[in-house]
Structures are given as structure tokens and as C-alpha cells.
Amino acid sequence: MTKIDYKKDYKDIYLPKQKPSIIKLEPMKYVTIEYLGDPSDSKYQSVMSALYGFAYTIKMKSKKRDDYYEYVVFPLEGIWDLQDYSLDKLEKSNFKATMMIRQPDFVDEKLFEEYREVLLSKEQDQAVIKRIESAKLEIIDEDLCVQILHIGSYDDEPASFALMEQFCQENGYRRLSKVHKEIYLSDPRKVSKDKLKTVLRFKVEKL
Numbered sequence: 001m002t003k004i005d006y007k008k009d010y011k012d013i014y015l016p017k018q019k020p021s022i023i024k025l026e027p028m029k030y031v032t033i034e035y036l037g038d039p040s041d042s043k044y045q046s047v048m049s050a051l052y053g054f055a056y057t058i059k060m061k062s063k064k065r066d067d068y069y070e071y072v073v074f075p076l077e078g079i080w081d082l083q084d085y086s087l088d089k090l091e092k093s094n095f096k097a098t099m100m101i102r103q104p105d106f107v108d109e110k111l112f113e114e115y116r117e118v119l120l121s122k123e124q125d126q127a128v129i130k131r132i133e134s135a136k137l138e139i140i141d142e143d144l145c146v147q148i149l150h151i152g153s154y155d156d157e158p159a160s161f162a163l164m165e166q167f168c169q170e171n172g173y174r175r176l177s178k179v180h181k182e183i184y185l186s187d188p189r190k191v192s193k194d195k196l197k198t199v200l201r202f203k204v205e206k207l
Helices: 044-061 109-122 126-134 154-171
Strands: 021-024 028-036 076-082 095-102 136-140 144-151 173-175 180-184 197-206
Touching (some): 028 044, 028 126, 044 109, 109 126, 144 154, 154 173
Antiparallel strands (some): 076 095, 076 180, 144 197, 173 197, 180 197
């Protein structure tokens, strides 16, 4: 099998246009970790360390498997919600997220648990250890969605969501909830805020 590169082989999923569009997604397999609070908090970094630990351990240690195929590690994604909907204004400390990295088809529960033990045997940071212990291998089905490529600061995402909402109204779709997906195509440590690329997506139904 040829090497899988999500930027080339799954452009409809990971490289949409800068205008809203409809996409129908199949269920996909992810390593997931739950996070509560502000993503700028230092606690968030333990989630990143654990997720990328899984992603690269799975890739590097699976190469001798008969069912292994070459692939580019998929980007970080997050499903974002609120802990408390009764609050009047948006507070980042009220965020609730499921952070995740997509995995290749050959990763099953047995393999996942095997690599969890590998990570736990090497990790010294107690915060990261707790995240590794809490990680899950999950199948997530997003089904029918509206998505857009947002370029710019995360704080400017409301403008892109407004375009998506307008698209729904004009094309006979209804947003199912306030929950949304973000796919991070840029590293904020290396890219200026005005050039960050983020796929924004939420579930819809046809009216």
C-alpha cells in the first residue's frame, strides 16, 4: 500500500475551502482524552504530551506488523462544548473538550492497551501519566456536517461560525447543537496568529 498522507488523500476532510460546505463523514478511529477548562492553561499541555505520545509510539512501534502501512501522523483535533450552559458570557474556564488524534485502521483495543503500557513505563511526569491512563480508543461518527477553513486567530472564529450559520439558513440545514469540531492544521508555536489554519465543523440535519 502506498503511503497515506491526509493532506493529499483526504483533502475534503482536512483542507476545505474558506467558505462553508457540506460534508458527509464516515466513522473514524481516534485516541481521545477529555479536558476541562481554558486551553491556554498549563494543564492542557499534559493532554498534548499524552496524545502525541500515543500517536508517535503507535506509528514507530507498529512498523513490523503485517497489516502496517505507511502514513503521516494525523493532525490534532478537538470536539468543543461548554460545562455549564447557564453562564451568561463565554468563559474559557467553562470549556469542555475531547481532544483527539485519528489512528490508522490496524489499531485495535489490544494494540492500544499494549502501547499505553509502553508509554506508562517511560513517562515520569505525573500529570502526563494521568492523561495516558485516561485515554480511550474510540470510533467517532460525525455524519453530516457543515465545515469551513478558518484562517486567523482562534479568538476570531465567531466570524467563521457566523458564515456557517448563514449558509445553513440559506441552504435548508439546521445546526444540531452548540458542540463543534476543530482540526488544527498549524502549530501556534511556529505560525503567527493571523496565519493559523483551523478546520471548523458542526453537525447539521437537512430540513
